[in-house]
Amino acid sequence: MCSLDKYLKYKKESLMHLNLIKEEKQMALLELKKVKKIYQQGKIEVPALRGIDLTVEPGEFTTIFGPSGSGKTTLLNMIGCLDTPTEGEIRLNDKKVSDLSRKELAMTRRYNIGFVFQSYNLIPVLTAYENVEFAIRLIDHSSELQIKEKVLKMLAEVGLKGLESRRPNELSGGEKQRVAIARALVKEPKLILADEPTANLDSENAAGVVDIMRKMNKELNTTFIFSTHDPMVMKYANRYINLKDGMITADERRG
Ligand code: ADP
Numbered sequence: 001m002c003s004l005d006k007y008l009k010y011k012k013e014s015l016m017h018l019n020l021i022k023e024e025k026q027m028a029l030l031e032l033k034k035v036k037k038i039y040q041q042g043k044i045e046v047p048a049l050r051g052i053d054l055t056v057e058p059g060e061f062t063t064i065f066g067p068s069g070s071g072k073t074t075l076l077n078m079i080g081c082l083d084t085p086t087e088g089e090i091r092l093n094d095k096k097v098s099d100l101s102r103k104e105l106a107m108t109r110r111y112n113i114g115f116v117f118q119s120y121n122l123i124p125v126l127t128a129y130e131n132v133e134f135a136i137r138l139i140d141h142s143s144e145l146q147i148k149e150k151v152l153k154m155l156a157e158v159g160l161k162g163l164e165s166r167r168p169n170e171l172s173g174g175e176k177q178r179v180a181i182a183r184a185l186v187k188e189p190k191l192i193l194a195d196e197p198t199a200n201l202d203s204e205n206a207a208g209v210v211d212i213m214r215k216m217n218k219e220l221n222t223t224f225i226f227s228t229h230d231p232m233v234m235k236y237a238n239r240y241i242n243l244k245d246g247m248i249t250a251d252e253r254r255g
C-alpha cells in the first residue's frame, strides 16, 4: 500500500472513530416506516394500509401476496412514488420521498424504477415497439441502431416477435401485459415493481417472463417487488410478504 493510501485509510478510520462519517454498510434500497393510506370515498374512510414497516435490500426478489383488497396495489403505488401515504415515511436510496421536488420525483421514477401496472397503462396510439422505445429514449442516448436492437431484443424475449407494429387495441390482454413488462425491463432500472405481472399470461409465457426477471436479478442485481397469486412466480422469490387488511402478517426470507 502506498503512503497516500495508508494516510487515507488512517484518516478514514480516525474519522469513523470520532463518528464523523458513517461506517460503510450496505444501504437499504427502500424503507417504509409506519406507512398508512386512507382513501376518502365521500364521507367514508377506507383504510387500505394500516401501518407498514418494511425494509428492502438491493437485489431482493420479493413477492407480496394476499387476498384481493388487502392493499397490494396501494403498497406498490406508494413504493413507486405514484401516490403519497396519509401517514408515515418512505425512503428510497436513503432519501425521504416526501422531501423530493416534483422534478426529483419524476427523475427517480424515470431512472430508477420500472413499473408494470395491473392495467398495463400502454399509450394507445403507439405500437408495441414504440411503447417500449419511448421508455428507453427518455433515459438512454445511444445511437438509433443500438436502441432499435435493444427494443427488438426485449420484445423478442417476452415472446412478442412479429407483433412489434401492433397497437394495444390489436393485442390480447396477455400480449399487452408483455409489452408493459418489456417497457419496464428495457430501462434496466434498479427497482422493478410489478402488480400481478403474470396474471394474464399462460404458463409458458409466464415462465418466460419470470426467467427474464431472474436473469436481471442475478446479472444486474435488479431488485424486484411484485404482487402475485401465481405459485410459479412465488417459487422463484427469495422473500415472501403476506398482506392482510393493509397489514404485513408474515415476512419470510428463503434461499
Ligand atoms: P389489492 O391490490 O390487494 O386488491 P388495493 O390496494 O387495490 O388491494 O385496495 C385496498 C383497499 O383500498 C380496498 O378496500 C380497495 O377497495 C380500497 N381502494 C383502493 N383504491 C382506492 C381508491 N382509489 N379509492 C377508494 N378506495 C380504494
Ligand code: MG
Residues within 6 Å of the ligand: 072, 073, 074, 118, 195
Ligand atoms: Mg391489486
